[in-house]
Amino acid sequence: MRVLIADDHELMRDALVMFLQNAGGIDASTAGSVDEACALIEKDAPFDLVMLDFNMPGMNGLAGLTRTMNIGGGQRVALISGEATRDIAERALGVGAAGFIPKSIPAKSMVNAVRFMATGEQYAPVEFMTASDAPSSNPLAAKLSRREMQMLKGLTEGKTNKEIARSLNIQEPTVKLHMKNLYRKIGAANRTRAALIAREAGLF
Numbered sequence: 001m002r003v004l005i006a007d008d009h010e011l012m013r014d015a016l017v018m019f020l021q022n023a024g025g026i027d028a029s030t031a032g033s034v035d036e037a038c039a040l041i042e043k044d045a046p047f048d049l050v051m052l053d054f055n056m057p058g059m060n061g062l063a064g065l066t067r068t069m070n071i072g073g074g075q076r077v078a079l080i081s082g083e084a085t086r087d088i089a090e091r092a093l094g095v096g097a098a099g100f101i102p103k104s105i106p107a108k109s110m111v112n113a114v115r116f117m118a119t120g121e122q123y124a125p126v127e128f129m130t131a132s133d134a135p136s137s138n139p140l141a142a143k144l145s146r147r148e149m150q151m152l153k154g155l156t157e158g159k160t161n162k163e164i165a166r167s168l169n170i171q172e173p174t175v176k177l178h179m180k181n182l183y184r185k186i187g188a189a190n191r192t193r194a195a196l197i198a199r200e201a202g203l204f
Contacts, residue, residue, distance in 0.1 A: 001118055003028045004047045006037035007080070008056035012103070016051070016080075016110075023111040034058030034068065041071050048118040049098060054081035054088065054167070061169035062088070066095055078117055083157075083167050085150060089124055099123030140186060140201040148182045151175065152203065155195045 003026055007013045013030045020026040029044070031037035035058050041047065050068055058064050069077045079092045082103035089100035098117040101110060105125060113123045141149060154164035161179065165172040179191075188194035 001026045001048045001115070002046070003114060003118070004031060004037060004040060004050045005029070006031040006034065006051065006056065007053035008032050009053070012053070019107040019111060020114060026111075026114070032056070034064040038068060038071055041068070041075060045072060045075075048076065049114060050075050050077045051080050051101070051114070052077060054079050054084045061166075062092060062095060065092060065097060069096060076117065076120070078114075078123070085168065086129060088169060089129065093122060093124060097122075100128075101125075102128050138201060138203060140197070141203060143185050144182065147178055148185065149203075151178045151182050152186075152194060152198050155191050156198050156203070158195075 003020060005013055005016045005020075005028055007016070007030075010032075013032075017028040017030060020028045029040060029047070031040055033056060034052065037050065037052065041050065052059065052065060052068060065077060065079060069075050076098040078099040078101055079089070079097055080101045080103060081088075084100070084102075092100055099113060099122055101113055101123070102125065105113070109125070113125075117123050144152065150168060151164060154167065159167070161172050161175045165175045168175075183189070183194060186194060186197050188197055
């Protein structure tokens with residue numbers, strides 16, 4: 001089985017290669033961007049599965065996914081991410097992705113998912129797809145919409161508005177609007193205070 005892993009973080013690429021090749025029967029190649037992945041597919045196909053990191057250069061939301069899927073006679077392409085939301089996962093599956101893999105899943109589960117998708121099946125972890133976006137018992141979370149929770153999570157991770165917009169596939173002005181509402185609801189004057197409030201409330 002041949003798998004192509006495209007991720008702009010070298011350590012993550014190396015870890016995925018190690019997991020897959022140690023499982024036996026899987027030959028893993030790597031790329032650091034969408035352009036590099038597409039070039040490898042055109043030069044060195046066929047691959048049984050292509051794995052794309054959602055946040056790497058050239059992805060432009062799901063545009064990089066559909067671009068890669070359409071190369072040649074069509075490719076089986078899965079989305080991998082440590083930050084993508086359930087909404088993004090659902091949209092990826094909806095446009096025909098082979099699957100969605102959170103980077104947080106155990107190595108054995110990832111290997112099994114790769115084998116499953118390479119046989120022609122579509123994969124997404126049930127736990128991720130059915131999980132609540134926020135603990136309803138948390139008083140702070142109860143005040144916020146799902147999108148505002150995503151903004152707050154981005155703040156706690158130290159992301160800029162631009163980075164949050166890219167990770168959620170929305171426009172930066174939309175992020176600013178959500179941020180304004182978020183600050184008002186939780187009583188924060190700025191990004192730092194909002195992140196501190198989230199940490200103190202036990203979120204993320």
